[in-house]
Amino acid sequence: MPGSVLAWSSTKASHPTPSAELVINEFGAWVQTTKKHILIAASHLAPWQKLEIFRSHLLPSLSHHLASGRVLKDCLTQLDTECRKFLGLICNLPNHATVPFFYADRRVGGLGTCRLTDDADILTIARAAQLLTCRDPTVRNICREQLHDTIRRGFRNEHPGVLPVGEYLSGSVDGGSTDLGSNLWTLARQAAKQLGVRMDVSGDENIRIVADDVSVSPVKEVHGFRKVARQRYTRDLISDKSHQGVVATGLSLEEKSKDMARLVSCRTPFSFRDWRYLHRARLDILPLRGHSWFCSQEQDTSCRRCGKENETGFHVLNHCEEGLQLTTKRHNTIQDLLESLLVKQGHDVTINNAIPGQRLRPDVEFQLSGSRLMVDVVVCYDQPGSMENAYQRKYDKYSSHGRILPLVVGSLGSWYPRNDEVR
Known part of the structure; x- marks a missing residue:
């Protein structure tokens, strides 16, 4: 067991293994548009059921490969793009829908899904922290010693005194620490730097991981940091300087209720017809000619139904006399x-x-x-x-x-x- 852990944690990550690459390619095929007639997108499931399968089954199926750090970020970035195309197809959204919408909290009208590039970092950090706090003292000591050896090589064996384990895993470069080679610890270090995570390993068996003033233990790290990532995208959506974040500012006023989350879940009261316009209306990207981003200067911007005010979401939903x-x-x-x-x-x-x-x-x-x-x-x-x-x-x-x-x-x-x- 200790030998297998040591061998696994020191695996090179510069190239994905064939099996991981195959899984990634298959998953990418699952999230193609209906033009390719692939599985979920071409199924007769309701759109909210497709979303639930995507969130609850397809994304978790990649967790092991993401945690191992064996998948190239370029591959994950490309896959995230395909996932957004799939989600956009389900929600009847155009290509210019803002990216934070797909990952923002459902409370503010987002879809609440996970971004694979973020999940890879979160799961890698969690795997490293769990090994360092393993209940088996043999496994824990082997992993900690390997981490110490990695840090010593990073300082070219010239660092005196106590090794800066927490600083190293948090991505600090103080003292000339560099990454030599690629193993679980260097991957965890890079992931922590990418996510802005700080790790406190002052105790022998306890580790505290902090991001955005949220402190979690290794056992709850995945759930906690997925929530942190979702909050970041939520803030990005709300602070969107364009029209797409306007409605989210109103939805965000209610912080406790889960009613908004239910509207895009399997318990939604919406009909298929409602669903086609829900997300476009919330992002204010309905094809209304009163929007400055939709019309040309010469085009008539008045409402096509009442002919009075500018045809915008604000007018259509609340002030059009024909409605x-x-x-x-x-x-x-x-x-x-x-x-x-x-x-x-x-x-x-x-x-x-x-x-x-x-x-x-x-x-x-x-x-x-x-x-x-x-x-x-x-x-x-x-x-x-x-x-x-x-x-x-x-x-x-x-x-x-x-x-x-x-x-x-x-x-x-x-x-x-x-x-x-x-x-």
């Missing part, structure tokens, strides 16, 4: 859900009751602790500024007539945090 019937239906659906919840809680609810001497009609009105409480529903575009303005307009409109709690919902699923006051 007024659907807008009213959406509003009433939210109102009916709220009413049913209040009735279940034992409240006597009044709907659309006019305020005495006024033309105002709050959507929902009931008594709470002997005082009147009004709740008025408003649906606006998924942008923090739009939601704040919508809340303030409702408050200014009704506040002089009693206690008012506006219920602000984004047209693409955002939940305004002050809605919790209603709860």
